[in-house]
Amino acid sequence: MRKLVLLCTSLCAMVLLFSASPVRAQQWVGPNGNDANACTQLAPCASFQRAINVGASQINCLGSGSYGPVTITASLTIDCGAGNVGNVNVSGSSNSGITINTASAVTIVLRHLALNGLSTGIAVAGITATSFSSGTLIVEDCMIYGFGGSGIAFNPSGGRGLLLVSNSQLFQNTFGIVVQPASGQIASVTLNKVELVANNVDGLFFGGSGVVAGTMRDSVVGENGNNGVIASAGQVFFTVEESSIVDNLTNGIATGTAGSAIKVGASTIGGNGTGVLASSGSIVSFGNNQISDNGSDGNFTSTKPLK
DSSP states (O other), X not given: OHHHHHHHHHHXXXXXXXXXXXXXXXXXXXXXXXXXXOOOSSSOBSOXXXXXXXXXXXXXXXXXXXXXXXXXXXXXXXXXXXXXXXXXXXXSOSSOSEEEEESSOEEEEEXXXXXXXXXXXXXXXXXXXXXXXXXXXXXXXXXXXXXXXXXXEEEEOSSXXXXXXXXXXXXXXXXXXXXXXXXXXXXXXXXXXXXXXXXXXXXXXXXXXXXXXXXXXXXEEESXXXXXXXXXXXXXXXXXXXXXXXXXXXXXXXEOSTTEEEEEESOEEESSSEEEEESSSEEEEOSOOEEESSSEEEOOSEXXXXX
């Protein structure tokens, strides 16, 4: 009898737990959707913004289509799914492709999207997170191109912001990725299998008066009009591993502030105006890089032996 009472008590507690848990609101968009619909799988909406407005915390795509620019103010996943592409085209507008404006910690996941600035020259970004209080922004399997600003503008304004980009291409923007935390803020950056190619100015730029820390691995930063990677933030602690920094017109890797420190391992640095240039701060080699065929190879500030 006692065991039966305990079992009933446990079951009741589980029922209360599940009933108290919020139901994740999944909404749907489709190439033949209509924003007058309820955004269900059987009656999809036509735009990401409409799906958010009806209360989505996850947006799924029924197929490839153009789903319009969007403003995000709370935790959200937009995932068009493997085999589909969610297109966001921006033309003649002061709005970014995706604008993130949050007042508290959030987690935002963006997958299988193609953001196109249409090369209009308007100084907007593909993804803007400049009012990003804290939390995590994840960008996976995306293309971001043709923006007059940056592909991604990540500027944490409160607390610590985490940016993770993987399996993505950012090309033909003015800047590839710009990270500029405010004073007293921290931006943690992880890039894996990312291509920052043929942007008009810099591929990867760290600025602002806060702290930038992180790593880039198995990535390509090439053919950018100025620098491949440049660190000019208040403090930078960044590692480049197993990556190619090639054919950037001015510098492959550069540091411009005393607090900037970049470490480089198992990477190729070639075909740049100058391979490495530490105007201030430091660029440290792990001693296993290939650096050649630059206008000037430049010099690492020191070499740290592998252990």
